[in-house]
Amino acid sequence: DTGVSQDPRHKITKRGQNVTFRCDPISEHNRLYWYRQTLGQGPEFLTYFQNEAQLEKSRLLSDRFSAERPKGSFSTLEIQRTEQGDSAMYLCASSQGRHYNEKLFFGSGTQLSVL
Amino acid sequence: TQLLEQSPQFLSIQEGENLTVYCNSSSVFSSLQWYRQEPGEGPVLLVTVVTGGEVKKLKRLTFQFGDARKDSSLHITAAQPGDTGLYLCAGFAGGTSYGKLTFGQGTILTVHP
Numbered sequence: 001d002t003g004v005s006q007d008p009r010h011k012i013t014k015r016g017q018n019v020t021f022r023c024d025p026i027s028e029h030n031r032l033y034w035y036r037q038t039l040g041q042g043p044e045f046l047t048y049f050q051n052e053a054q055l056e057k058s059r060l061l062s063d064r065f066s067a068e069r070p071k072g073s074f075s076t077l078e079i080q081r082t083e084q085g086d087s088a089m090y091l092c093a094s095s096q097g098r099h100y101n102e103k104l105f106f107g108s109g110t111q112l113s114v115l
Numbered sequence: 116t117q118l119l120e121q122s123p124q125f126l127s128i129q130e131g132e133n134l135t136v137y138c139n140s141s142s143v144f145s146s147l148q149w150y151r152q153e154p155g156e157g158p159v160l161l162v163t164v165v166t167g168g169e170v171k172k173l174k175r176l177t178f179q180f181g182d183a184r185k186d187s188s189l190h191i192t193a194a195q196p197g198d199t200g201l202y203l204c205a206g207f208a209g210g211t212s213y214g215k216l217t218f219g220q221g222t223i224l225t226v227h228p
Binding site: 004033035040041042043044045048056091093101103104106107108109111 | 119121145146148155156157158159160163165201203205207215216217218219220221223
Protein backbone atom coordinates (compact mmCIF):
# COMPACT_ATOMS: atom_id res chain seq x y z
CA ASP A 1 0.00 0.00 0.00
CA THR A 2 1.92 3.00 -1.30
CA GLY A 3 -0.88 5.49 -0.78
CA VAL A 4 -2.53 7.85 -3.24
CA SER A 5 -0.01 9.53 -5.49
CA GLN A 6 -0.56 12.85 -7.26
CA ASP A 7 1.61 14.46 -9.90
CA PRO A 8 2.82 17.14 -10.11
CA ARG A 9 2.93 18.47 -6.53
CA HIS A 10 3.10 22.05 -7.77
CA LYS A 11 2.14 23.67 -11.06
CA ILE A 12 2.58 27.30 -12.04
CA THR A 13 0.95 28.35 -15.27
CA LYS A 14 -0.10 31.46 -17.13
CA ARG A 15 -3.71 32.42 -17.54
CA GLY A 16 -5.18 30.79 -20.66
CA GLN A 17 -2.93 27.73 -20.64
CA ASN A 18 -4.16 24.17 -20.26
CA VAL A 19 -2.99 21.98 -17.39
CA THR A 20 -3.39 18.28 -16.61
CA PHE A 21 -3.00 16.56 -13.25
CA ARG A 22 -2.61 12.86 -12.62
CA CYS A 23 -3.78 10.75 -9.71
CA ASP A 24 -2.76 7.16 -8.99
CA PRO A 25 -5.10 5.67 -6.38
CA ILE A 26 -4.34 2.83 -4.01
CA SER A 27 -4.37 -0.33 -6.09
CA GLU A 28 -7.69 -2.18 -6.08
CA HIS A 29 -9.57 0.87 -4.84
CA ASN A 30 -12.66 1.13 -7.00
CA ARG A 31 -13.72 4.65 -6.09
CA LEU A 32 -11.76 7.78 -6.95
CA TYR A 33 -12.60 11.36 -6.03
CA TRP A 34 -11.39 14.82 -7.05
CA TYR A 35 -11.72 17.77 -4.68
CA ARG A 36 -10.58 21.39 -4.83
CA GLN A 37 -9.40 23.26 -1.74
CA THR A 38 -8.49 26.90 -1.21
CA LEU A 39 -6.32 28.09 1.66
CA GLY A 40 -7.88 27.57 5.09
CA GLN A 41 -11.11 26.14 3.66
CA GLY A 42 -12.55 22.64 3.46
CA PRO A 43 -12.27 20.61 0.25
CA GLU A 44 -15.04 21.14 -2.31
CA PHE A 45 -16.30 18.11 -4.19
CA LEU A 46 -15.65 18.13 -7.94
CA THR A 47 -16.38 14.65 -9.21
CA TYR A 48 -16.04 10.95 -8.47
CA PHE A 49 -15.64 7.67 -10.30
CA GLN A 50 -16.72 4.14 -9.50
CA ASN A 51 -14.22 2.14 -11.55
CA GLU A 52 -14.17 3.88 -14.95
CA ALA A 53 -17.67 5.35 -14.65
CA GLN A 54 -17.97 9.03 -13.69
CA LEU A 55 -20.99 8.93 -11.37
CA GLU A 56 -21.36 12.54 -10.28
CA LYS A 57 -20.04 15.96 -11.25
CA SER A 58 -20.33 19.10 -9.19
CA ARG A 59 -21.74 22.30 -10.66
CA LEU A 60 -18.31 23.72 -9.78
CA LEU A 61 -16.93 21.66 -12.64
CA SER A 62 -17.37 24.07 -15.53
CA ASP A 63 -17.01 23.16 -19.19
CA ARG A 64 -13.30 23.92 -18.89
CA PHE A 65 -12.80 21.01 -16.50
CA SER A 66 -12.74 17.39 -17.55
CA ALA A 67 -11.81 14.25 -15.65
CA GLU A 68 -11.18 10.77 -16.92
CA ARG A 69 -10.40 7.37 -15.49
CA PRO A 70 -10.01 5.33 -18.66
CA LYS A 71 -9.24 1.87 -17.30
CA GLY A 72 -10.53 2.27 -13.78
CA SER A 73 -7.03 2.80 -12.44
CA PHE A 74 -5.32 6.21 -12.62
CA SER A 75 -7.26 9.38 -13.30
CA THR A 76 -6.48 12.71 -14.96
CA LEU A 77 -8.04 16.11 -14.34
CA GLU A 78 -7.62 18.66 -17.12
CA ILE A 79 -8.33 22.35 -16.88
CA GLN A 80 -8.52 24.22 -20.17
CA ARG A 81 -7.97 27.98 -20.58
CA THR A 82 -7.00 28.40 -16.93
CA GLU A 83 -8.19 31.46 -15.00
CA GLN A 84 -6.75 33.03 -11.86
CA GLY A 85 -9.75 31.76 -9.93
CA ASP A 86 -8.63 28.20 -10.66
CA SER A 87 -5.67 28.65 -8.32
CA ALA A 88 -6.16 26.10 -5.54
CA MET A 89 -5.02 22.74 -4.19
CA TYR A 90 -6.49 19.88 -6.21
CA LEU A 91 -6.87 16.78 -4.06
CA CYS A 92 -7.45 13.22 -5.19
CA ALA A 93 -8.76 10.51 -2.91
CA SER A 94 -9.61 6.85 -3.30
CA SER A 95 -11.60 4.26 -1.39
CA GLN A 96 -12.44 0.60 -1.72
CA GLY A 97 -15.95 1.29 -2.98
CA ARG A 98 -17.64 -1.41 -0.90
CA HIS A 99 -19.53 0.85 1.53
CA TYR A 100 -20.98 4.29 1.13
CA ASN A 101 -19.37 5.71 4.28
CA GLU A 102 -15.94 4.15 4.10
CA LYS A 103 -12.59 5.81 4.69
CA LEU A 104 -11.18 8.05 1.98
CA PHE A 105 -7.43 8.05 1.47
CA PHE A 106 -6.18 11.39 0.20
CA GLY A 107 -3.10 12.23 -1.80
CA SER A 108 -0.91 15.21 -0.95
CA GLY A 109 -2.53 17.27 -3.69
CA THR A 110 -1.41 19.36 -6.64
CA GLN A 111 -1.04 23.06 -5.84
CA LEU A 112 -2.00 25.10 -8.90
CA SER A 113 -1.02 28.75 -9.25
CA VAL A 114 -2.39 30.64 -12.24
CA LEU A 115 -0.53 33.89 -12.94
CA THR B 116 -27.28 21.11 -1.55
CA GLN B 117 -26.33 19.83 1.89
CA LEU B 118 -24.05 22.16 3.81
CA LEU B 119 -21.96 21.64 6.92
CA GLU B 120 -21.14 24.67 9.06
CA GLN B 121 -18.17 24.42 11.39
CA SER B 122 -17.46 26.67 14.33
CA PRO B 123 -15.31 28.26 15.38
CA GLN B 124 -13.35 28.91 12.19
CA PHE B 125 -10.17 29.71 14.17
CA LEU B 126 -9.11 28.55 17.60
CA SER B 127 -5.90 29.60 19.35
CA ILE B 128 -5.30 28.11 22.80
CA GLN B 129 -2.57 27.27 25.28
CA GLU B 130 -1.24 23.77 25.86
CA GLY B 131 -3.33 21.90 28.42
CA GLU B 132 -6.63 23.66 27.66
CA ASN B 133 -9.76 21.86 26.50
CA LEU B 134 -11.67 22.77 23.36
CA THR B 135 -14.76 21.82 21.37
CA VAL B 136 -15.36 22.16 17.64
CA TYR B 137 -18.91 22.05 16.31
CA CYS B 138 -20.28 20.86 12.99
CA ASN B 139 -23.90 21.69 12.17
CA SER B 140 -26.30 21.19 9.31
CA SER B 141 -29.98 21.63 8.60
CA SER B 142 -29.85 18.34 6.70
CA VAL B 143 -29.64 14.76 7.91
CA PHE B 144 -26.45 12.88 7.10
CA SER B 145 -26.26 9.11 7.00
CA SER B 146 -22.83 9.33 8.63
CA LEU B 147 -20.20 11.90 9.52
CA GLN B 148 -16.45 11.76 9.44
CA TRP B 149 -13.78 13.93 11.06
CA TYR B 150 -10.45 14.54 9.34
CA ARG B 151 -7.27 16.32 10.35
CA GLN B 152 -5.08 18.04 7.78
CA GLU B 153 -1.52 19.31 8.02
CA PRO B 154 -0.22 22.10 5.74
CA GLY B 155 0.72 20.79 2.30
CA GLU B 156 -0.85 17.38 2.89
CA GLY B 157 -4.21 15.74 2.28
CA PRO B 158 -6.77 15.19 5.06
CA VAL B 159 -6.38 12.08 7.22
CA LEU B 160 -9.43 10.33 8.65
CA LEU B 161 -9.80 10.39 12.45
CA VAL B 162 -13.20 8.78 12.95
CA THR B 163 -16.54 7.85 11.35
CA VAL B 164 -19.80 8.14 13.33
CA VAL B 165 -22.89 6.44 11.98
CA THR B 166 -25.58 6.13 14.64
CA GLY B 167 -27.48 9.09 16.10
CA GLY B 168 -26.19 9.78 19.62
CA GLU B 169 -23.00 7.80 19.02
CA VAL B 170 -19.89 8.77 20.99
CA LYS B 171 -16.41 7.65 20.00
CA LYS B 172 -13.14 8.28 21.80
CA LEU B 173 -9.67 8.39 20.30
CA LYS B 174 -7.18 9.00 23.12
CA ARG B 175 -7.80 12.65 24.14
CA LEU B 176 -10.34 13.23 21.35
CA THR B 177 -14.07 12.60 21.84
CA PHE B 178 -16.47 12.65 18.91
CA GLN B 179 -20.25 12.81 19.17
CA PHE B 180 -22.96 12.46 16.53
CA GLY B 181 -26.20 14.29 17.28
CA ASP B 182 -29.37 12.29 17.93
CA ALA B 183 -30.97 13.64 14.76
CA ARG B 184 -27.78 13.05 12.73
CA LYS B 185 -27.63 16.72 11.76
CA ASP B 186 -24.71 17.77 13.93
CA SER B 187 -21.49 16.54 15.46
CA SER B 188 -18.82 17.75 17.85
CA LEU B 189 -15.15 17.12 18.47
CA HIS B 190 -13.81 17.67 21.98
CA ILE B 191 -10.10 17.66 22.73
CA THR B 192 -8.93 17.33 26.33
CA ALA B 193 -5.62 18.79 27.46
CA ALA B 194 -4.60 20.00 24.00
CA GLN B 195 -0.97 19.63 22.94
CA PRO B 196 1.06 21.50 20.30
CA GLY B 197 0.96 18.33 18.18
CA ASP B 198 -2.82 18.76 17.89
CA THR B 199 -2.30 21.88 15.78
CA GLY B 200 -3.88 21.58 12.34
CA LEU B 201 -7.02 21.98 10.25
CA TYR B 202 -9.94 19.90 11.53
CA LEU B 203 -12.64 19.05 9.03
CA CYS B 204 -16.01 17.44 9.44
CA ALA B 205 -17.49 15.72 6.41
CA GLY B 206 -20.80 14.01 5.78
CA PHE B 207 -22.17 11.31 3.54
CA ALA B 208 -25.68 12.19 2.43
CA GLY B 209 -26.59 8.81 1.02
CA GLY B 210 -29.46 8.39 -1.43
CA THR B 211 -28.73 9.78 -4.89
CA SER B 212 -25.44 11.22 -3.60
CA TYR B 213 -24.20 7.77 -2.65
CA GLY B 214 -20.48 7.93 -2.02
CA LYS B 215 -20.18 11.72 -2.23
CA LEU B 216 -18.54 13.30 0.84
CA THR B 217 -19.35 16.94 1.66
CA PHE B 218 -16.88 18.87 3.84
CA GLY B 219 -17.36 21.72 6.25
CA GLN B 220 -15.14 24.78 5.89
CA GLY B 221 -12.81 23.60 8.64
CA THR B 222 -11.47 24.80 11.99
CA ILE B 223 -7.87 25.95 12.18
CA LEU B 224 -6.53 24.97 15.61
CA THR B 225 -3.30 26.38 17.00
CA VAL B 226 -2.02 25.08 20.33
CA HIS B 227 0.75 27.19 21.85
CA PRO B 228 3.34 25.55 24.13
